[in-house]
Amino acid sequence: xxxxSTVFVSYSWDDDxxxxxxxxxxxxxxxxxxxxxxxxxxxxxxxxxxxxxxHAVTESEFALCVCTSSYYERWHGRQKAGVGLGxxxxxTVITNVIASEPGILTKFIPIQLGTFDIxxxxxxxxxxxxxxxxxxxxxxxxxxxxxxxLTNQSLSPRPxxxxxxxxxxxxxxxxxxxxxxxxxASSLSRTQSATGNAAPNYSKARDVSKRSDVPFxxxxxxxxxxxxxxxxxREEYEQAASLYRKANDLHADPFHLSNAAQAYWLLDKKVDxxxxxxxxxxxxxxxxxxxxxxxxxxxxxxxxxxxxxxEALMLHKNDQYLLRxxxxxxxxxxxxxEAVALLEALWTKEHDPNDAGLLAAIALQKDEFAVALRWxxxxxLHAPWAANAWAHYGAILxxxxxxxxxxxxxxxxxxxxxxxxxVLWDIGECFALMNGADQALPYxxxxxxxxxxxxxxxxxxxxxxxxxxxxxLEFTRECIG
Numbered sequence: 500x501x502x503x504s505t506v507f508v509s510y511s512w513d514d515d516x517x518x519x520x521x522x523x524x525x526x527x528x529x530x531x532x533x534x535x536x537x538x539x540x541x542x543x544x545x546x547x548x549x550x551x552x553x554h555a556v557t558e559s560e561f562a563l564c565v566c567t568s569s570y571y572e573r574w575h576g577r578q579k580a581g582v583g584l585g586x587x588x589x590x591t592v593i594t595n596v597i598a599s600e601p602g603i604l605t606k607f608i609p610i611q612l613g614t615f616d617i618x619x620x621x622x623x624x625x626x627x628x629x630x631x632x633x634x635x636x637x638x639x640x641x642x643x644x645x646x647x648x649l650t651n652q653s654l655s656p657r658p659x660x661x662x663x664x665x666x667x668x669x670x671x672x673x674x675x676x677x678x679x680x681x682x683x684a685s686s687l688s689r690t691q692s693a694t695g696n697a698a699p700n701y702s703k704a705r706d707v708s709k710r711s712d713v714p715f716x717x718x719x720x721x722x723x724x725x726x727x728x729x730x731x732x733r734e735e736y737e738q739a740a741s742l743y744r745k746a747n748d749l750h751a752d753p754f755h756l757s758n759a760a761q762a763y764w765l766l767d768k769k770v771d772x773x774x775x776x777x778x779x780x781x782x783x784x785x786x787x788x789x790x791x792x793x794x795x796x797x798x799x800x801x802x803x804x805x806x807x808x809x810e811a812l813m814l815h816k817n818d819q820y821l822l823r824x825x826x827x828x829x830x831x832x833x834x835x836x837e838a839v840a841l842l843e844a845l846w847t848k849e850h851d852p853n854d855a856g857l858l859a860a861i862a863l864q865k866d867e868f869a870v871a872l873r874w875x876x877x878x879x880l881h882a883p884w885a886a887n888a889w890a891h892y893g894a895i896l897x898x899x900x901x902x903x904x905x906x907x908x909x910x911x912x913x914x915x916x917x918x919x920x921x922v923l924w925d926i927g928e929c930f931a932l933m934n935g936a937d938q939a940l941p942y943x944x945x946x947x948x949x950x951x952x953x954x955x956x957x958x959x960x961x962x963x964x965x966x967x968x969x970x971x972l973e974f975t976r977e978c979i980g
Contacts, residue, residue: 501652507536507555509589510565511573520612521565527635533649549588556592561649562607564593564624571619594623610645615883631883633725640915641884720750727758732885733916736762744775753783757792764796772796787815791824801831819849823857830861852882856891868899879908886916893925902929920950928961936965940974947978954978 506528510521518539525537536555544551556562564570574590593607609624615631630645637643647654727742740762747755756779763772773796779789790811798804805828812821822845830838839861846854855878862871875892882888893908906929912922927942939962947954957975965971 501650503532503534504560504649504651505534505536505558506649507559507562508565509556509562509593511567511570513567513569517567517612524563524565524612524632524635528646528649531637531646552589553592556589556596560606562593564607564609564621566609566611566620566624568616568619571621574621590621608645608648615881617880633884644914717750720746720752720755723749724755727755729886729916731758731762732887733919734765734887734921736766740766751782753779753786753789756782757786757789760789760792764792769796785815787811787818788820790815791820795824795827801828804828805832819845819851823853826857835861835865846877850881852878852885852888855881856888859891859895863895863898868895871895872899884915886912886919886922889915890919890922890925893922897925897929897932902932905929918949920946920953923949924953924956928959931962931965934964936968936971939965940970943974 508521508525508528510518512518522537522539525535525540529535529540536559538551541551546554576590596603604623605627607624608627609620609629611619611629611631613631613633617625617629620629628648630641632642632645633639635642637646644654646652723742723746727739727746730736730739730742740759743755743759743762746752747759756775760772760776760779763769763775776789776792776796779786780793783789791808794804794807794811798807805825808821808825808828812818812825815821822841826838826841826845829835829841839858842854842858842861845851846858855874859871859874859878862868862874872895875888875895878888879892889908889912893905893912896902896905896908906926909922909926909929912919913926916922923942923946927939927946930936930939930942955978957978962971
């Protein structure tokens, strides 16, 4: 049953913009029926601040810890003398409460505003549910899930339990091992094709979408780009391309054009992609992301691509887009170890999810599942709002025959993008690998309803376990018809 709760908001006063953003969060929660304990609401509490903080930590039902690098440093008492004492005191009280009552740990919820970075979350809180909030609206998935916890609600209420169904004995179809192997190989190819070299950088737009010092039209362009990024992450490239172009009409930016061109390229609209990229480079000849795309699209031979990229790097030293293109060319030349070393160096410097995705794809080609899982976890960790990051994670787990974990990863992708057709299909295939026709078919049907061309995949070996099912045979006839 939904109910109100008392929530303490713990944060560090990094700067005026950050404190204003935290104030907006506190105000939104209060307006949505939650009793918020917040220092800006009570600037003269009538007791000492240490007493007020201790009361706030111990008496609240939940404590939201707004984590930033300053918050982390002050929690550990590493700021210079006299700075951040309030945050340091709250960290001490929270740590003592957790130590004395381990079962109370889950009341402390780490949140971040705009960009996710686990390194700034205090170690004691890293095992808890954590949320990266871009907007304070319950329609936004991360904020909606947080609000559900604070108000004791379930976003997926348990249905009324029915009677146990008595099943008739049935034969168990044999699943050929070679069929599973072939199926997972096809999942690999789909994962690689979706791990693009010029996939959008989601976090930069979200960081500034609410800043009051940014002009209104520019903020509208940023919000449009966020919608485009979300469509790109659902692999809805037609919509993504349209939104990137609208964002560019509002506020000219070479990345809007090159991202739209990349979306057209993935739709196999090569003429449109090249035309738009030529437009971008005509207006912005120094746009290195576009230069890297142009080299990749116009030069088939990897040794020629490598030479052109090296020439561009003479003018734009250590540019991440050109270096990433260079790593792709080296990999295509068979210089895989050098490509991996270059991508790992880029990752160490930038922590760009694109590099993690490419490293995961290379590891999969080499059948190095442990390495691939390591990199795809980094991909999810640094882009938790990206549905396709979770989809990649699920695809690798599926290939490694860890079907239960794969379904969980795919479900996380669906929570971010409920109409992600390919993920629905992949969940259906996971259940099919467990011979569960009744569980698989609703997902397969919904996927085909959203994306009819997926019906052509009914011959996939992942579906061998349910192929003899009458319901699946009917489904196949529907897809063919």
